[in-house]
Amino acid sequence: MISVQNLSHKYHGNSDYSVRRISFDIGKGEIFGFLGPSGAGKSTVQKILTGLLKKQEGSIWIEGTEIDSLNKDFFEKIGVSFELPNLYEKLTGYENLKYYAGLFSRKTFDPLQVLSWVGLENDAHKKTSDYSKGMKQRLVFARAVINDPELLFLDEPLSGLDPATALSVKRVITDFKERGKTIFLTTHNMFLADEICDSIAFLNEGQILAMDTPKKLKLKYGSYSVNVEYRKDKKILTELFFLGKDEDKKRLKEVIDGYEIITMHSREATLEEIFIKLAGRGLN
């Protein structure tokens, strides 16, 4: 579906590349997670893939067509959800969806139906200037799916959403996947990526550090760890020990022998821990 080879991009006026020689492939019907902290280059790649930024170096093929040759048929088949809300504030939620849907020649969903997917059916006829940030974010997501796209680009789709709404949006994403749609997900939410992505690429400082399925990444880079809660000088402390590391094993023995253990749990490494291990920094 999408093949990216040696993609590089430098913003005007910057001496450093924002994205450096990255390559990846996304199969049809797959959810591909692009993970990394702010400034890693995730949104730059999404903008290039959606035509908002002009490709500078490398090649991008979407359904067998080079991105420079894509015409308006490409835009008929894609849906894009932006990280920051960008709506017509004078229009209601319903009007924003209705008239945006009208820009497409293909069959689109009923705006009220899509609004109900994201829990906005009762606010359909309110002006979006009166929406909260979370409501605007949901409406941007709703707009991205209104044309039933074959290829969906989502930039931080759960950002700023409460758990119940986040669950609804997650359900819509997985429904799209079940219907054979391809999804390019940009996020720094490792739990979301772990839960719904078929494959993941870790991006840091414009470069891909690792790329595989979440399970394989954990097998390859992760190791089991033990989370210990113990009492030291009347204070309760928590420490994480990776069992694959000799120094951590030694330190764990010291803690068990020297202090009062309150709780001790073994667990699988998270994607965030793997990212920290590979990048030397956290995601936030």
Next chain:
Amino acid sequence: MKPFFSQFMIDFIVAKRNMFFIIVISIALLYSMIVNFVIPSKTESYSGNFYILDNTVNKKYTQALNSFGYNSFIASSLDAIKENMSKDKSAVGLVLKDDGIEAVFQGYESFQQQNIIKSIFSGLYDTLNNQNPVAVYKKTILAESSKKLPLNMKMIPVLLATDIIMLGFMFVAAMIFQEKKEGGLYAYRVSPSGTLNYILSKALVNVMISALFGIIFLLFTLGFKTNYFYFLSLIFLGAFLVSLLGILLAQFYSSLNEFIIVALVFNAAMALPVVSYFNPLIDIQILKIIPSYSLIYASDEIINSASNGYTLNTLLNLFIQICLFFPATYFSVRKVLIKKVIL
């Protein structure tokens, strides 16, 4: 057609909720009241009071003035004239003698008004003293239109043209800046609707706003006694052209604050032909290429109903200008506004 209609509806609703329609309706009604009730039909007459000191032997001027129906008040002395004039700022004083007339002016009367007063009393002096004035006065007018518009009617072309051009220019720019600020343009960019729909929808909403203004303003000032087909054609082409210019220039700026200097210069340039319109002796060739020039003169011709040559020529010129500016606006918007979206 569906993508164009949808984009048109977005722009139409945004314009409506920004009160653009209410603004132009209010301005049209205000202008109509100004034309009908505030601006006089002529300024070449004198309608103020005369304070007169009649020093003639038989007080012959006093009798004659009263019989002609002028608002004249007899004063007992020159000081009394001055005192009355200091209270009545539109009044003129006259000391009438057997051998001539002395006029006392406030100081701000135009030369035209001074000459009118002079001619009234010269004629009166000649009549009362049995002197023969020029027997025959014949005049030949070279201008094509034989009918001269009253001053308040003469304001209609000016108000119509400046509103269409100045407000139209600002409205279309405001629509673009609002879209830039809210980010709607980014979503539009990843939709299949292209540059053409983007430009056409904004231009047509602007044309609708101008047409609404024009119809209300003309109905309340000229009624049904004018050629609406010509007027609406002028408004359509004029507003379309100015929309293209507004889009072309506004796209390079990110906010109305940055754009305000451009808007001021543009509007000042568009107002220049008004000078020539009210004083045809100021015939500067460069004014004729400013779109408001031809709009004003064509509107004047339509109101006069004398001929339609200049109007047809203006419509053709506006069409040619649209044909020239449309590709420039299209390719520029495509390159600057649509393709080069920076988030």
